[in-house]
Amino acid sequence: MDNETLAPPEPPSAASSLTATVLAEEADRKAAAADRSAPVLMPDDLLPGVGASSLGLRATLRRGGWVTITLAVLLVVVEQLSREATNVLGPDIQSWFGISDTKLIGLASFGGLALIMGAIPIAALADRLPRNRIVAVSGIFGALSLIGAGLAQNTFHLFLAFTLLGAATAYSNPVFGSLIADAYPIEGRGRMFSLHATATPLGLALGPFVAGTIANLAGGPEGWRWGYLALAAPLAVLALAAAFFLPEPPRGQFEQTAVLGGVMEQKVRPELPVTISIAYQRLRKVKTFYFMCMGIGALGLALITVPLQLSLLLEDEYGYGPFTRGWILSLAQIPTIVAMFVAGAAFDRIYRVTPERTVRLAGSMIIAFGVILVIGLQFHPIVLLIGFYGLACACTGGALVVINPLVASVAPYRLRGQAFAIVPVFTFLMGGFIGALGAGAVSDAYGERVALTVIVPISAIAGGLLFRYGARFLKADISRAVEEMLEERAETERMRANPDDIPALQVRNLDFSYGPVQILFDVNLDVRRGEVLALLGTNGAGKSTLLRVISGLGIPDRGVVRLHGQSLTYSEAEVRFKAGVVQLRGGAGCFGQLTVAENLRAAMLSAGLTPAERERRTERAYERFPALREAERTLAGDLSGGQQQMLALAMTLLHDPELLIIDELSLGLAPVVVQELLEVLNGLRAEGMTMIIVEQSLNLALAFADRAVFMEKGRIMFEGPADELAERDDLVRAVFLGNDRS
Numbered sequence: 256m257d258n259e260t261l262a263p264p265e266p267p268s269a270a271s272s273l274t275a276t277v278l279a280e281e282a283d284r285k286a287a288a289a290d291r292s293a294p295v296l297m298p299d300d301l302l303p304g305v306g307a308s309s310l311g312l313r314a315t316l317r318r319g320g321w322v323t324i325t326l327a328v329l330l331v332v333v334e335q336l337s338r339e340a341t342n343v344l345g346p347d348i349q350s351w352f353g354i355s356d357t358k359l360i361g362l363a364s365f366g367g368l369a370l371i372m373g374a375i376p377i378a379a380l381a382d383r384l385p386r387n388r389i390v391a392v393s394g395i396f397g398a399l400s401l402i403g404a405g406l407a408q409n410t411f412h413l414f415l416a417f418t419l420l421g422a423a424t425a426y427s428n429p430v431f432g433s434l435i436a437d438a439y440p441i442e443g444r445g446r447m448f449s450l451h452a453t454a455t456p457l458g459l460a461l462g463p464f465v466a467g468t469i470a471n472l473a474g475g476p477e478g479w480r481w482g483y484l485a486l487a488a489p490l491a492v493l494a495l496a497a498a499f500f501l502p503e504p505p506r507g508q509f510e511q512t513a514v515l516g517g518v519m520e521q522k523v524r525p526e527l528p529v530t531i532s533i534a535y536q537r538l539r540k541v542k543t544f545y546f547m548c549m550g551i552g553a554l555g556l557a558l559i560t561v562p563l564q565l566s567l568l569l570e571d572e573y574g575y576g577p578f579t580r581g582w583i584l585s586l587a588q589i590p591t592i593v594a595m596f597v598a599g600a601a602f603d604r605i606y607r608v609t610p611e612r613t614v615r616l617a618g619s620m621i622i623a624f625g626v627i628l629v630i631g632l633q634f635h636p637i638v639l640l641i642g643f644y645g646l647a648c649a650c651t652g653g654a655l656v657v658i659n660p661l662v663a664s665v666a667p668y669r670l671r672g673q674a675f676a677i678v679p680v681f682t683f684l685m686g687g688f689i690g691a692l693g694a695g696a697v698s699d700a701y702g703e704r705v706a707l708t709v710i711v712p713i714s715a716i717a718g719g720l721l722f723r724y725g726a727r728f729l730k731a732d733i734s735r736a737v738e739e740m741l742e743e744r745a746e747t748e749r750m751r752a753n754p755d756d757i758p759a760l761q762v763r764n765l766d767f768s769y770g771p772v773q774i775l776f777d778v779n780l781d782v783r784r785g786e787v788l789a790l791l792g793t794n795g796a797g798k799s800t801l802l803r804v805i806s807g808l809g810i811p812d813r814g815v816v817r818l819h820g821q822s823l824t825y826s827e828a829e830v831r832f833k834a835g836v837v838q839l840r841g842g843a844g845c846f847g848q849l850t851v852a853e854n855l856r857a858a859m860l861s862a863g864l865t866p867a868e869r870e871r872r873t874e875r876a877y878e879r880f881p882a883l884r885e886a887e888r889t890l891a892g893d894l895s896g897g898q899q900q901m902l903a904l905a906m907t908l909l910h911d912p913e914l915l916i917i918d919e920l921s922l923g924l925a926p927v928v929v930q931e932l933l934e935v936l937n938g939l940r941a942e943g944m945t946m947i948i949v950e951q952s953l954n955l956a957l958a959f960a961d962r963a964v965f966m967e968k969g970r971i972m973f974e975g976p977a978d979e980l981a982e983r984d985d986l987v988r989a990v991f992l993g994n995d996r997s
């Protein structure tokens with residue numbers, strides 16, 4: 256740079272033109288990035304729930320019915336009671352079985368782990384199967400596990416019962432989260448979620464009382480058994496009530512009604528299943544959700560640490576026993592319950608006007624929690640300490656209540672259950688685990704007050720700021736869900752109108768990023784049945800990336816991929832492969848250490864074919880490639896490059912692809928070999944095989960393909976008949992000359 260300013264002007268050299276190219280490239284990249292930070296924003300009146308008129312609590316209940324919310328609350332209370340039973344009855348269980356504190360806590364923690372981790376697979380089921388059945392089945396298992404705990408003869412029985420109880424109650428958050436979102440209109444969701452949320456502190460407050468009373472009434476050293484047995488009956492009754500009376504509302508019905516004016520009819524072809532890992536990858540791309548999860552993870556440090564450290568503080572500094580500690584901490588929950596109601600109502604009021612403010616407010620309340628608690632910790636009189644603690648809890652209570660309706664707003668409605676299941680994982684695993692260990696170490700060295708004064712503000716401020724940052728993405732996230740719904744309806748209608756004209760492959764509105772770098776921008780393309788499409792473009796244009804997204808190796812930020820009208824967007828690569836999306840890669844497509852015959856057998860290993868079918872397909876491969884039959888016993892590594900590519904193609908064809916994707920067929924191969932391969936591909940074309948071919952050799956691609964798509968910098972610049980592209984000198988030259996088209 257300095258040289259440039261000091262040196263006298265010179266005629267442009269190769270170096271300076273290179274610099275100019277690099278700078279121009281960088282400017283383009285920045286422009287593209289700026290483009291990305293201005294995502295598709297729908298007008299407010301298209302965002303579900305925004306701009307709507309207010310809906311009273313009674314009207315909300317009239318529209319959604321009483322059953323869902325009543326069962327949700329009662330089940331949470333009973334499940335919470337059964338968890339609390341272990342805390343209260345712990346000492347009796349210990350003396351009956353003669354086990355240590357550590358062993359009892361260990362047994363109970365397995366239940367906690369099953370509760371958090373079990374939620375993820377159950378939520379995946381809840382996003383596909385009828386949720387009312389999941390509630391009923393889980394309730395029955397919960398009742399059985401309570402009976403098991405009541406009748407336990409040894410600690411192994413207890414371990415089984417607690418773990419089963421954890422797993423059987425894991426459904427609650429995701430299943431009811433998703434059910435409440437679908438049962439009650441968006442305008443009243445905040446209040447419905449707050450009703451549901453207050454059931455937990457209610458159960459917490461009632462738990463010790465109920466379990467203690469039952470055990471006392473039963474009396475004797477085995478009185479604790481009745482604490483569990485007596486709770487099994489209400490749980491079983493509620494499970495049966497769910498089986499018969501809990502409605503199963505259509506998923507996303509209110510969003511669809513708000514955007515489309517009604518619930519979409521059954522699809523022409525149902526979607527392929529979405530697996531847990533893909534759902535997670537998809538949800539990660541919902542930025543508001545991502546930042547809320549990160550925020551809750553940071554806050555988890557404090558959420559898990561505070562109750563335990565505070566209890567230790569009450570014991571060490573004030574000398575309170577378990578009973579006094581118990582009621583003091585329960586009393587501090589009362590402001591939380593009030594705050595939950597207030598926050599639910601405030602959410603409904605604010606969301607209608609400025610939805611993103613609800614996320615910012617939740618962030619501010621989280622920060623307020625940290626500030627208030629730290630101020631409280633500076634006071635020694637117990638009334639002040641607990642008063643501030645109660646106020647601080649009210650702030651987090653209010654913030655946490657708002658998270659559920661927000662998750663319902665931003666998560667695609669088909670993945671809502673899984674979104675609800677992921678949030679607690681962040682709280683407990685990310686924040687809780689690290690927080691508990693760190694806080695223990697600090698409090699051992701400097702005492703509980705210092706530990707809390709250090710950890711709480713860091714965790715609350717980080718958590719709150721992450722929420723506030725995430726707020727800016729809310730409208731874009733909801734807009735994307737709306738866009739998907741509109742596109743899906745338009746496409747469903749089009750397919751209904753022309754059932755014979757459904758493209759083999761459709762790519763719609765596709766954006767894709769590697770981490771923060773966006774590579775594909777609003778890519779749209781169709782491949783008709785039996786058509787050969789050449790995908791061309793400059794180096795780094797995003798061709799291979801597009802193929803990765805089509806074959807399921809990358810999950811898009813936005814957009815849809817369909818095979819024969821069926822959405823594949825969120826299916827694993829393996830599911831797509833089974834559905835017929837098969838890719839032949841240039842180069843390493845076969846196993847060098849195996850013979851040709853073994854390679855062919857290996858390719859069919861996981862295809863689940865009968866031996867006769869395997870035989871038939873192998874025979875067909877040899878007919879297509881006689882050279883391979885001759886080299887049947889030769890190691891693939893000893894074949895020439897061309898023969899290896901032939902073997903890779905034969906292995907690919909064994910799967911009878913619906914869509915054959917070929918990336919760089921001719922790379923590094925002699926022209927004669929390429930000619931031979933082309934003959935096979937021409938044969939496939941004559942059989943009606945649909946193909947996408949990415950090819951460096953433009954002549955080859957254009958000679959072979961029916962249609963061509965030309966990409967540059969992640970966008971489609973041309974789409975049309977292959978011979979028309981051949982006439983576009985500007986584009987053709989770009990392929991040969993890289994990005995320098997001046």
Ligand SMILES: Nc1ncnc2c1ncn2[C@@H]1O[C@H](COP(=O)(O)OP(=O)(O)OP(=O)(O)O)[C@@H](O)[C@H]1O
Pocket residue numbers: 769774792793794795796797798799800801
């Ligand atoms: N795994 C990855 N992580 C980050 N960036 C990547 C990754 N793979 C590719 N890219 C970048 O994405 C852009 C598009 O790459 P891609 O390989 O899709 O282009 P292409 O059109 O197939 O190019 P070529 O013809 O050179 O193979 C490039 O800028 C590349 O550097």
